[in-house]
Structures are given as C-alpha cells and as structure tokens.
Amino acid sequence: MPFRKNWFSTLLALLSLVTVEAAWAAPEFHPGTVWLDTDGKPIQAHGGGVLLHDNVYYWYGEDRTPGLRSAVSCYSSTNLLDWKREGVALWQTNLPVVNQRRAFVERPKVIYNPRTKKFVMWMHVEQGRYDFARAGIAVSDTPAGPFTFLQVIRPVANTNDFAAADSDPALQRELGGMFRDMNLFVDDDGRAYVFYASEDNWTMYVARLNGDFTGPETPAVENRTWARILVKEHREAPAPFKWRGRYYLITSACTGWAPNAASYSTADNILGPWKTFGNPCTGTNAAATFGAQSTFVLPAPGRPGGFIFMADRWNPWNLPDSRYVWLPFTMNPDNTFTIPWRDAWNVSDFATQ
Ligand code: GAL
Numbered sequence: 001m002p003f004r005k006n007w008f009s010t011l012l013a014l015l016s017l018v019t020v021e022a023a024w025a026a027p028e029f030h031p032g033t034v035w036l037d038t039d040g041k042p043i044q045a046h047g048g049g050v051l052l053h054d055n056v057y058y059w060y061g062e063d064r065t066p067g068l069r070s071a072v073s074c075y076s077s078t079n080l081l082d083w084k085r086e087g088v089a090l091w092q093t094n095l096p097v098v099n100q101r102r103a104f105v106e107r108p109k110v111i112y113n114p115r116t117k118k119f120v121m122w123m124h125v126e127q128g129r130y131d132f133a134r135a136g137i138a139v140s141d142t143p144a145g146p147f148t149f150l151q152v153i154r155p156v157a158n159t160n161d162f163a164a165a166d167s168d169p170a171l172q173r174e175l176g177g178m179f180r181d182m183n184l185f186v187d188d189d190g191r192a193y194v195f196y197a198s199e200d201n202w203t204m205y206v207a208r209l210n211g212d213f214t215g216p217e218t219p220a221v222e223n224r225t226w227a228r229i230l231v232k233e234h235r236e237a238p239a240p241f242k243w244r245g246r247y248y249l250i251t252s253a254c255t256g257w258a259p260n261a262a263s264y265s266t267a268d269n270i271l272g273p274w275k276t277f278g279n280p281c282t283g284t285n286a287a288a289t290f291g292a293q294s295t296f297v298l299p300a301p302g303r304p305g306g307f308i309f310m311a312d313r314w315n316p317w318n319l320p321d322s323r324y325v326w327l328p329f330t331m332n333p334d335n336t337f338t339i340p341w342r343d344a345w346n347v348s349d350f351a352t353q
Pocket of ligand 1: 047106107181236237254255256257293
C-alpha cells in the first residue's frame with residue numbers, strides 16, 4: 001500500500017522535525033542556577049571572560065575549586081552552553097608571595113595576539129587587605145595553558161592631583177597606580193586596551209597595551225595612550241563592548257560582594273570623553289543587577305547587535321558556590337539597550353526580543 005507507506009513516512013518526518021524544533025526551542029540557559037560542566041561538576045570560572053579562537057569559545061575565570069591551588073580555570077565550548085573543563089590555566093603557585101602569603105587572582109581575562117601567536121592573560125593580583133592592587137600578566141602558546149606568569153605591575157603611575165584623601169604626592173602616586181577590577185578589549189584595528197578600577201576604585205582607567213599585549217604602551221602619555229574615565233564615579237567590574245563604532249562600558253557600584261545597580265557609559269573615542277547613563281537592567285531585581293555583578297559582554301554568535309551579558313551572583317559565605325547570570329540583549333535601532341531578566345532562554349531568543 002504505497003499511500004499508507006507515504007503517509008507513515010511523512011508522519012515520521014514531521015515528528016522528527018517537531019522533536020528537532022522542540023530541542024532547539026527548549027530553554028537552555030538558566031541564569032543563577034548551578035551550571036554543570038560536561039563532567040557534571042559545577043563550573044568554576046568566576047569573574048571571568050570568554051575568548052573566541054578558531055571557532056571554539058574559551059571561558060577563563062577565577063577557579064575557586066575547594067582544595068585545588070588553582071588561580072585560573074579554562075573551559076571550552078562550541079555552543080556556549082556545554083563547557084568542557086580544560087583544566088588549570090594558571091596555578092596559584094606561579095603568583096608572587098606578598099606579606100608572607102601567596103597572592104590570589106581575581107577577574108582574569110585572555111586575549112590572543114596574532115603577531116606573537118601568544119594567548120595573553122591579564123588579571124587583578126591581590127592579597128588579603130586588597131591593597132596590593134596590581135595587574136598580573138601571563139602568556140601561553142595554547143589557549144588552555146598552563147600560562148607562564150610574566151610580571152606584576154601597575155600599568156601607569158598617575159602623579160596628577162586627583163584629590164586623594166591625603167595631599168601627600170607619594171600617596172597620590174600610590175593610589176593613582178592602583179589596579180583592581182579589570183577587563184581587556186581588542187579593538188577592530190587590532191589594538192588592545194585594559195580597563196581597570198584605579199585610585200582606590202574612585203576612577204576607572206583605560207590604557208592601550210603594547211604590541212605584544214604584555215604591558216601598557218610606553219611611554220605612557222595621559223589622554224594619548226591612557227586616560228582617566230568615569231572620574232570619581234566610584235565604579236568597578238568593567239565590561240566593555242563595541243557597537244556601530246561606539247564603545248560601551250557596563251560597570252557596577254563598589255559594594256564588595258553585595259549586588260548593586262549597574263550603569264553603562266558610552267564614548268566615541270575609547271580614551272574618552274565617556275558619558276554615563278543609567279541601569280540597563282529591567283525586570284525582576286533589576287535594581288540590584290539581578291543579584292549579580294558584571295564581568296563580561298560577549299558578542300552573540302552570528303547575531304549582529306546581539307550580545308550576552310555575563311555577571312556573577314557572588315555567594316560571600318561560600319564563594320565556590322557563586323552562580324553565573326548570563327542574559328541576552330539586543331541593541332535598539334537608536335543604539336540604546338536594555339538587559340531584561342529571563343528565568344530561561346536560548347540562543348534563538350535574540351531574534352524575538
Ligand atoms: C568586589 C569586586 C570583586 C571582589 C570583591 C571583594 O567589589 O568586584 O571582584 O574584589 O569586591 O570584596
């Protein structure tokens with residue numbers, strides 16, 4: 001009976017289509033819930049960032065795995081959802097000893113230098129009282145590392161009068177060089193920049209990197225190779241991105257592990273002037289950035305104007321159990337944007353916002 005056979009195969013084909021469609025449409029990302037790697041273990045990549053290299057995504061972050069003397073972890077993925085743990089990208093034993101104790105790492109980020117063919121990691125290197133406040137730089141020939149630690153530095157020494165609590169020039173130099181929450185950004189022309197909270201978190205700095213990306217461009221000249229931005233706005237957790245030739249920077253206020261309201265700033269020139277706008281978050285708990293703090297903005301694969309906001313929902317009582325809040329957003333035609341809360345979402349949501 002050819003008709004019946006055809007009918008059956010059509011039905012089967014339709015059913016498989018529905019299954020494929022259902023799998024595609026099923027919510028995949030669940031912001032704020034425990035996110036397991038492909039081995040079934042909670043992902044340990046806090047304060048992190050993502051590098052796309054040769055069609056593979058690499059997620060680097062603070063590795064807070066209990067009992068492991070790891071500073072930075074590396075995970076890989078091709079779909080941004082399923083992450084394989086590549087291992088320890090940087091061991092804590094590579095870090096300097098400060099005040100008799102091994103330093104630790106926060107907010108590591110990695111970029112690739114096509115000229116030297118090296119993966120370059122920058123990070124905030126710190127010790128207990130948070131007054132070490134220096135940049136750490138490490139390199140590797142492969143994305144997963146392990147990275148070789150190069151140096152700790154303060155990228156620029158700012159001797160200007162920026163109204164530090166004390167008028168002592170030495171203290172001003174000290175505070176002006178401070179380096180805490182940070183991020184890296186590679187521009188369309190291949191030049192790279194580091195954004196970081198300086199002046200005891202009162203003012204954000206942006207500094208162009210040298211050709212190897214292993215330090216700041218020298219000699220450092222204010223407003224030519226580096227700049228003070230968001231002056232005295234007291235912001236941290238910088239997450240930069242670029243859209244239609246304009247630079248955007250999402251930041252948080254400075255309240256330690258406790259969440260607060262995000263804001264965003266924009267500029268036509270990366271060294272400024274920058275202008276700050278309000279909180280782009282909307283929906284449940286938007287006033288506290290959904291209980292999270294910005295760490296990175298990732299351009300969405302194949303979706304011009306689509307981005308993924310990456311944030312950390314810190315658990316100060318159990319830092320390894322801090323969660324990830326990843327949310328999609330799409331730029332509006334007038335170049336504004338909002339980041340709406342979603343309990344669950346999948347990559348196809350970019351089209352329906
Ligand atoms: C936050 C910062 C985190 C961590 C924390 C420590 O303000 O964004 O990266 O340094 O303080 O309290």
